[in-house]
Amino acid sequence: MASGGDQTTTKSRILVVGGTGYIGRHVVASSARLGHPTTALVRDLAPSDPAKAQLLHTFRDAGVTLLHGDLHDHASLLRAVRDADVVISAVRATQVPDQTRLIDAIKEAGGGRVRRFIPSEFGMDPGRGASAAVEPVRSMYGSKVGIRRAVEAAGIPHTYVACNYFAGFALPSIGQFMPKAAPVDSVVILGEGHTKVVFVEEGDIGTYTVLAAVDPRAENKTLHIRPPANTMSHDELVSMWEKKTGKKLERVYVPEDAVLTKIKELEYPKNVLVSIAHAAYCRGEMSSPLDDPQDVEATQLYPEIQYTTVDEYLNTLL
Secondary structure, three states: OOEOOOOOOOOOOEEEEOOOOOOHHHHHHHHHHOOOOEEEEEOOOOOOOHHHHHHHHHHHHOOOEEEEOOOOOHHHHHHHHHOOOEEEEOOOHHHHHHHHHHHHHHHHHOOOOOOEEEOOOOOOOHHHHOOOOOOOHHHHHHHHHHHHHHHHHOOOOEEEEEOOEEHHHHHHHOOOOOOOOOOOOEEEEEOOOOOEEEEEOHHHHHHHHHHHHOOHHHOOEEEEOOOHHHEEEHHHHHHHHHHHHOOOOEEEEEOHHHHHHHHHHOOOOHHHHHHHHHHHHHOOOOOOOOOOOOEEEHHHHOOOOEOOOHHHHHHOOO
């Protein structure tokens, strides 16, 4: 998880929607840790699920305010955004289209009250990947781009976050998606194995997201999180793992046409996971040059942050 010196940015009232989700919980934790008055919009304040109840307890201990509401309760959204300077959405993929309700609430609150909105993306940049991706992820990217256009049409100051691969999702299998399990004797590599991809630890994603949310340099731009030490090919990742374990793995390369065939054979959600992997490993969507003036890179904006490297993460798996 990222660490660094005392951040001197002005503190903002930050509202997180989807804060109990996979990445949202890291955004909430980072916001509170960085000293921002933080509110999490929660559907159930007293969940029966022990893990979720413990998470809410952790939030409260960190000074986070829990506010009852959800995307389908306009009054709760309006109440929440009226008390926020920054709104960060971390809703799951199936709820991405519903963010129009959040946009409507921000517009209705009016007066430039919300100074920054970060819609839920947290993956590859859909603005870049939509053209190269195949179904079903192409439609998912299209939905995210649609939300971007709605945000811009509403005139809401925004930041888009392209964080690439979640380390906790991709690294325990040493980058495999067919199958998604730690390699024992052989490792499956999609494509030719030399395309660069990017892995980012989830706590670091939370930290960079919150820093950018209150940073004028990131306003109306796309924040790409591309830690240099975590940008590597699948072949390089496997070699790093082999060096740590002292065991050589047979490398089974799956050509792109076979990957495309496999995607058509798989059912949801596996077809989504492999189609994302195809865009990353076969099409190189994580490593395309950042040449748009609207692109900024997280580790360049915040060089003081000590992010978790792939090397360090793999040590935790030994």
